[in-house]
Amino acid sequence: MMVWKTLTRWYHQLGSPRYFYRFSEVLLPWLWPIALLTTAVGLVWGLAFAPEDYQQGNSYRIIFIHVPAAGGALLGYVAMGVAGLVNLVWRMKMAEVMIKAIAPFGAVLAAIALITGAIWGKPTWGTYWVWDARLTSMLIMLFLYLGVMALINAIPDPRQAGRAAGLLSVVGVINVVIVKYSVEWWQSLHQGSTIKLTGGSTMPPEMLTPLLISMLGIYLLFAVSVLWRARAELLWRERKSAWVKELV
Amino acid sequence: MNPLRKQRLLIIIGVLAGLGAAVGLVLYSLSQNINLFYTPQQIVSGEAPEGAQMRVGGLVVDGSVRRDEDGLGVLFDLTDGAGTFTVRYEGILPDLFREGQGIVANGTLVRRDYFEAEEVLAKHDELYMPPEVQQALEKAGHPGAKPEPAEGSGY
Amino acid sequence: MYFESFAAFLQMGTHGPFVWSAYGISALLVVTNMWLAYRRQRLVLNEIRRLTRRDQGGL
Numbered sequence: 001m002m003v004w005k006t007l008t009r010w011y012h013q014l015g016s017p018r019y020f021y022r023f024s025e026v027l028l029p030w031l032w033p034i035a036l037l038t039t040a041v042g043l044v045w046g047l048a049f050a051p052e053d054y055q056q057g058n059s060y061r062i063i064f065i066h067v068p069a070a071g072g073a074l075l076g077y078v079a080m081g082v083a084g085l086v087n088l089v090w091r092m093k094m095a096e097v098m099i100k101a102i103a104p105f106g107a108v109l110a111a112i113a114l115i116t117g118a119i120w121g122k123p124t125w126g127t128y129w130v131w132d133a134r135l136t137s138m139l140i141m142l143f144l145y146l147g148v149m150a151l152i153n154a155i156p157d158p159r160q161a162g163r164a165a166g167l168l169s170v171v172g173v174i175n176v177v178i179v180k181y182s183v184e185w186w187q188s189l190h191q192g193s194t195i196k197l198t199g200g201s202t203m204p205p206e207m208l209t210p211l212l213i214s215m216l217g218i219y220l221l222f223a224v225s226v227l228w229r230a231r232a233e234l235l236w237r238e239r240k241s242a243w244v245k246e247l248v
Numbered sequence: 249m250n251p252l253r254k255q256r257l258l259i260i261i262g263v264l265a266g267l268g269a270a271v272g273l274v275l276y277s278l279s280q281n282i283n284l285f286y287t288p289q290q291i292v293s294g295e296a297p298e299g300a301q302m303r304v305g306g307l308v309v310d311g312s313v314r315r316d317e318d319g320l321g322v323l324f325d326l327t328d329g330a331g332t333f334t335v336r337y338e339g340i341l342p343d344l345f346r347e348g349q350g351i352v353a354n355g356t357l358v359r360r361d362y363f364e365a366e367e368v369l370a371k372h373d374e375l376y377m378p379p380e381v382q383q384a385l386e387k388a389g390h391p392g393a394k395p396e397p398a399e400g401s402g403y
Numbered sequence: 404m405y406f407e408s409f410a411a412f413l414q415m416g417t418h419g420p421f422v423w424s425a426y427g428i429s430a431l432l433v434v435t436n437m438w439l440a441y442r443r444q445r446l447v448l449n450e451i452r453r454l455t456r457r458d459q460g461g462l
Contacts, residue, residue: 051378058415062425089257116425125369126342132284187283191374203376225440232444
């Protein structure tokens with residue numbers, strides 16, 4: 001019960017633009033250096049210190065950006081879907097702001113996953129691209145992100161734009177499930193998951209550790225990016241309110 | 249929760265469930281087209297149409313890679329444990345092509361046991377390890393030093 | 404370092420062009436995104452300041 005109460009209090013506090021702005025003000029000055037440092041440590045470790053793979057040699061080092069980017073794109077879409085649901089049911093302004101703040105970096109990460117995957121595919125598979133279930137569903141995810149951004153830009157009224165984008169976010173979560181399980185449900189060229197939440201990962205610790213650090217780094221960068229964009233959007237929307245006038 | 253919000257939530261859950269079911273059914277009915285390739289079992293059992301352009305995937309049988317008689321192409325057997333057939337290919341094989349590895353080939357199924365490939369792609373598995381570890385495993389007497397991949401994702 | 408020399412590190416066996424182009428494109432995209440996100444809040448803040456000053460000037 002205590003936990004629930006704390007959670008609902010956070011929900012209401014962070015749902016208030018003014019509180020959210022102050023909260024991000026405290027968080028950001030140390031969050032962005034940590035995010036940058038974590039990413040740098042993970043990538044340098046993976047690129048220069050992790051051993052090579054017995055079959056792929058050094059080309060496998062692309063995994064240290066490919067998997068964090070793909071994971072971030074998936075996680076970001078789920079977060080956007082949750083914000084979309086909150087917005088559709090509770091008509092919460094903060095949720096509209098979050099959808100708008102999440103979409104751009106989500107799209108960037110989806111694009112990075114696709115591009116690095118293509119570059120990795122050439123030496124490993126022998127082709128840049130193949131229309132298998134994993135690659136195709138990931139491409140659809142990029143288009144969904146771009147669709148959400150386009151909807152927000154195309155509809156002048158922010159409330160209507162938020163609702164339309166929220167609906168696309170919620171519906172698109174179905175595609176996240178498809179991306180995740182595509183390599184298990186269908187025969188594909190793409191390999192199965194290396195990192196498994198349950199059971200052992202199919203990677204030794206000297207490779208897995210830098211991969212997990214890179215993932216954490218990219219997720220933190222995502223958080224920083226979302227906070228910055230959300231702050232800009234909040235300020236602009238609330239520019240006529242007393243708390244913003246007080247601030248500037 | 250107030251009734252209006254409850255109603256909205258129920259509508260969204262309903263829409264999602266409906267869409268999810270629709271997408272699931274479409275994907276299920278299209279599954280043969282979404283599968284990138286036919287497995288050797290499907291080829292041998294005649295599920296794959298003879299004479300048609302298609303992709304096949306499987307493991308290259310150990311010791312089966314050989315030059316064909318005119319010396320231009322390479323022949324190898326592809327298996328999934330439930331069926332085996334021969335593939336012929338002329339061209340450069342990818343780096344990761346080796347016996348015991350999974351591959352996907354694009355070409356024509358000439359007969360139920362013979363496939364002419366125009367393109368051969370290596371299918372990598374999700375296992376990673378340093379070369380020393382692999383050598384150590386080999387020394388310890390694991391043939392091929394290939395740890396069993398998780399079930400169902402062998403190739 | 405896993406590699407014997409810095410040159411070997413850059414070469415990545417035979418895979419240098421693949422690895423470095425993948426990381427180059429990724430770095431470019433991430434840095435551009437972070438910079439745009441950061442700059443946007445600065446720009447908005449400045450714009451609001453400008454509007455406020457103009458409103459006050461008009462009164």
